[in-house]
Amino acid sequence: MEIKKEAVCGSLTSNDCLVSIRPCDNGINLSLTSSVMRQFGKQIEKIIRDTLEEMDVKNLEIKVEDKGALDCTIKARVETAVKRAND
Amino acid sequence: MNLLDLRERRYQLILDRVNKLKKSQCVIKANYPGPKKENIYSSYSVISAFRYMKKKIDIADIFFELDDEGFIAIFSFEKDAGEVKKIAIDYEKKSPLGPLVDIDIYGKDGKEISRQDLNLPQRTCFLCQAPAKECSRSRKHKQDQIENFYIETVLAYILSPTSSLKFVDFVLTNELMRRASLGTVTCLKSGCHKDMDFFTFLDSSEVLSHEFKKLKNLNDRSFLSLRKLGLEIEKNMFKVTKGANTHKGIIFSFLIILNALAFTDDFYSLTDVIKNYSKTLEKDFSNLLNEKTLMLYNKYGIRGARGQALDGYKEVFDDYLAFFEKEKDLTKLFLYIASKTDDTNLINRTSYQEALTFKKYIRERDLAFLEGFALEKNISLGGSCDLVAISLLIFLIKNNYKRIKEEVIGHGN
Numbered sequence: 001m002e003i004k005k006e007a008v009c010g011s012l013t014s015n016d017c018l019v020s021i022r023p024c025d026n027g028i029n030l031s032l033t034s035s036v037m038r039q040f041g042k043q044i045e046k047i048i049r050d051t052l053e054e055m056d057v058k059n060l061e062i063k064v065e066d067k068g069a070l071d072c073t074i075k076a077r078v079e080t081a082v083k084r085a086n087d
Numbered sequence: 088m089n090l091l092d093l094r095e096r097r098y099q100l101i102l103d104r105v106n107k108l109k110k111s112q113c114v115i116k117a118n119y120p121g122p123k124k125e126n127i128y129s130s131y132s133v134i135s136a137f138r139y140m141k142k143k144i145d146i147a148d149i150f151f152e153l154d155d156e157g158f159i160a161i162f163s164f165e166k167d168a169g170e171v172k173k174i175a176i177d178y179e180k181k182s183p184l185g186p187l188v189d190i191d192i193y194g195k196d197g198k199e200i201s202r203q204d205l206n207l208p209q210r211t212c213f214l215c216q217a218p219a220k221e222c223s224r225s226r227k228h229k230q231d232q233i234e235n236f237y238i239e240t241v242l243a244y245i246l247s248p249t250s251s252l253k254f255v256d257f258v259l260t261n262e263l264m265r266r267a268s269l270g271t272v273t274c275l276k277s278g279c280h281k282d283m284d285f286f287t288f289l290d291s292s293e294v295l296s297h298e299f300k301k302l303k304n305l306n307d308r309s310f311l312s313l314r315k316l317g318l319e320i321e322k323n324m325f326k327v328t329k330g331a332n333t334h335k336g337i338i339f340s341f342l343i344i345l346n347a348l349a350f351t352d353d354f355y356s357l358t359d360v361i362k363n364y365s366k367t368l369e370k371d372f373s374n375l376l377n378e379k380t381l382m383l384y385n386k387y388g389i390r391g392a393r394g395q396a397l398d399g400y401k402e403v404f405d406d407y408l409a410f411f412e413k414e415k416d417l418t419k420l421f422l423y424i425a426s427k428t429d430d431t432n433l434i435n436r437t438s439y440q441e442a443l444t445f446k447k448y449i450r451e452r453d454l455a456f457l458e459g460f461a462l463e464k465n466i467s468l469g470g471s472c473d474l475v476a477i478s479l480l481i482f483l484i485k486n487n488y489k490r491i492k493e494e495v496i497g498h499g500n
Contacts, residue, residue: 009095010091010095010098011094011095011097011098011099012098012198012199013094013098013191013199014191014220015223016091016098036220036221036224039224040224040225068220068223068224069224070224076091080091
């Protein structure tokens with residue numbers, strides 16, 4: 001899926017995350033902050049990358065600010081953000 | 088809307104409020120697990136936290152929402168956001184219902200104030216004392232385990248021996264937690280009423296929970312004595328509501344039901360005891376009543392609140408209670424009751440025929456139509472609201488018979 005424009009999804013409330021994406025042309029540039037970075041940072045990064053791969057997104061700049069969201073929430077937020085950017 | 092959409096929309100709403108109102112915002116919501124957070128326990132924990140914050144700081148632009156994320160209170164304040172966050176943390180930590188809510192504070196820049204910002208330790212999980220974030224992130228505890236803890240905490244609070252009957256406040260505030268108004272006051276609307284709103288009901292509920300405590304020391308449990316107490320409670324209700332009739336019907340029926348506990352040994356005899364006890368009310372229909380009430384009785388056999396007591400609240404025990412136990416949803420219960428009962432408030436505001444039509448509409452039409460119709464016709468289904476509260480009270484008594492009897496009547500009787 002192609003990232004055509006900037007898009008945002010989610011919120012900065014507890015148990016949620018805010019995903020902001022925009023187009024770029026040199027692969028996947030991920031920046032991640034999380035209130036549970038130490039324990040879950042690796043796992044969160046994997047979910048984000050897996051979701052992008054599933055959606056066949058090859059180039060984008062993605063910023064995820066996580067407030068302790070569950071895996072399913074992170075996945076859903078990334079998916080919706082990508083869809084919004086493709087619209 | 089699913090939870091994620093609700094959350095995103097609400098976050099946007101808060102940012103919009105910060106921008107528009109130029110004030111810090113406070114959001115209180117239930118810390119309840121799972122996808123459907125709206126229930127009587129979570130609502131009451133939010134109400135309690137809201138009352139606390141309202142007492143502690145000056146608040147403005149109050150806004151309530153009720154959806155699958157539960158009952159949510161949002162308001163602005165002028166005080167320093169960090170100071171308010173400290174007050175909130177104190178409540179979350181020290182009050183019995185504090186652990187059950189999240190009180191989020193957003194500064195004038197729209198950023199949420201965290202405990203870290205104030206150099207305070209992280210919030211701990213109410214089940215195991217580990218950092219709460221880690222427990223919820225790793226789903227360490229099963230959902231039903233958290234739910235049980237939540238419900239037990241609320242029950243322990245509302246049934247604890249204090250100077251008021253907190254479970255009465257619990258029932259009366261929850262009665263307002265309906266997504267359907269049909270002309271009545273709810274947490275979201277004032278319906279067709281100009282003399283009272285949600286806050287009038289909150290104050291009235293609190294007063295009644297104190298007043299009903301007088302039942303414990305009642306030496307004379309005759310109907311006459313109960314009538315006298317009822318008039319006294321009514322007077323004190325009108326004092327706080329500045330003359331608005333919030334709970335007159337409730338005072339009547341709650342006094343009869345709660346006092347009947349003195350003459351029962353278990354839940355199942357309650358309805359018959361009420362029936363026998365209320366027999367005196369039959370005499371009212373021969374002379375004491377006002378014209379309207381007598382007309383309804385003579386023409387249609389409708390006896391209103393008196394009739395419900397005379398029947399031992401049969402419709403509640405036999406029908407509404409089971410409906411609520413199955414659906415666990417106050418909005419559905421309210422609509423169910425409204426479609427079945429002869430609501431004298433409704434009949435008095437319209438006519439018997441129109442009331443029948445409206446009851447038929449409740450079964451057939453969607454909520455938007457019903458709300459519009461109620462407002463246009465200036466209808467208010469107060470009688471159905473009373474039955475929602477009575478059903479909730481009976482529900483609580485059924486599941487906590489001994490504790491409630493002890494609180495209301497005590498050992499002596």
